[in-house]
Amino acid sequence: MEQISVIIDCDTGIDDMVSFAVTLSSKKLNILGITTVAGNQKIDITTYNTLNGLALMGREDIPLARGEEKPLYRPLRDAGYIHGNGGLGEYYFKNPTSKQPDKLDAVHFIYETLMKSEEKVVILALAPLTNIAKLLMQYPEVKERIEKIIFMGGSIRSGNPTPVSTFNVLVDPEAARLVMKSGISFHMCPMDTTKDAYLTDEDIEHIGKINNPVAQMNYQLCKFYNDTVNKNNNAHNRFKGLCIHDLCTAVYLTNPELFTTVKYYGDVETKGELTTGFTMLDYEDILRKSDEEKNVTYINSVNRDGILKIYFETLKSFE
Ligand code: RIB
Numbered sequence: 001m002e003q004i005s006v007i008i009d010c011d012t013g014i015d016d017m018v019s020f021a022v023t024l025s026s027k028k029l030n031i032l033g034i035t036t037v038a039g040n041q042k043i044d045i046t047t048y049n050t051l052n053g054l055a056l057m058g059r060e061d062i063p064l065a066r067g068e069e070k071p072l073y074r075p076l077r078d079a080g081y082i083h084g085n086g087g088l089g090e091y092y093f094k095n096p097t098s099k100q101p102d103k104l105d106a107v108h109f110i111y112e113t114l115m116k117s118e119e120k121v122v123i124l125a126l127a128p129l130t131n132i133a134k135l136l137m138q139y140p141e142v143k144e145r146i147e148k149i150i151f152m153g154g155s156i157r158s159g160n161p162t163p164v165s166t167f168n169v170l171v172d173p174e175a176a177r178l179v180m181k182s183g184i185s186f187h188m189c190p191m192d193t194t195k196d197a198y199l200t201d202e203d204i205e206h207i208g209k210i211n212n213p214v215a216q217m218n219y220q221l222c223k224f225y226n227d228t229v230n231k232n233n234n235a236h237n238r239f240k241g242l243c244i245h246d247l248c249t250a251v252y253l254t255n256p257e258l259f260t261t262v263k264y265y266g267d268v269e270t271k272g273e274l275t276t277g278f279t280m281l282d283y284e285d286i287l288r289k290s291d292e293e294k295n296v297t298y299i300n301s302v303n304r305d306g307i308l309k310i311y312f313e314t315l316k317s318f319e
């Protein structure tokens, strides 16, 4: 099978960690590296969590590079109120790995990896786009080597944590704008769609019955996430269950047949009084942009049953 070469950029983070169950064990992917960034938590924490996730899932062979500790031009606003002080709720690694990040930082690691790769590489971006924006600012020539960027974030309708902005864009809107308008094929898995890939309370209990360390970690993570999202995000009004945003986005890479897409012209609000981080998507074609100018492949539907089947089967495979 021809594998997809990919670099994963993340801010681990509960749903980042949940998504690793699928990506790290997928035979369809050739994961060239994982890079971390500040987002859900500070960079030391997202890096520690990712290193230990790789160890727990038996993938310490994948290099990890530590990325940016703050957004391009703003202070970090983290999501500790959702993901907890350690970024993984009340889950703590019993025997932390001694493995350290690569000697290169994320920007230089991605640059070197792209330049060495014989195939074009997909970037799966599950976090604020700071690392990727810095890469493109410093090394614009790498654009030719990137097949596409698949990004979790943005929306037409659903905001979180503000009514109109999603976390991964709000944290670093200038980075999101730069990447979205870079000319690289940009696939957006928006909150409008990830909210349809939800777990019910019964689904979470089902995970709890799978008896291996990875599934048990996923169970604890989802339980905690469900509680904090319900407490802090008024989720009962808006969501049908627990939305695992990064898992949904990762499955778009491994199983695109479970999704549909449409092309829009898009941009990001960076200076709004009320709307900073809003992703403006011209879904009614008001601006009459040409097909070439439509820079966003917007993922507009997801097969929830298909995602859950893959997720549950993968968790069982760790037995
Ligand atoms: O809004 C959800 C997204 O923000 C997810 O990627 C989550 O991990 C956080 O980064």
Ligand code: CA
Binding pocket: 010, 011, 012, 013, 015, 016, 040, 126, 127, 246
């Ligand atoms: Ca994330």
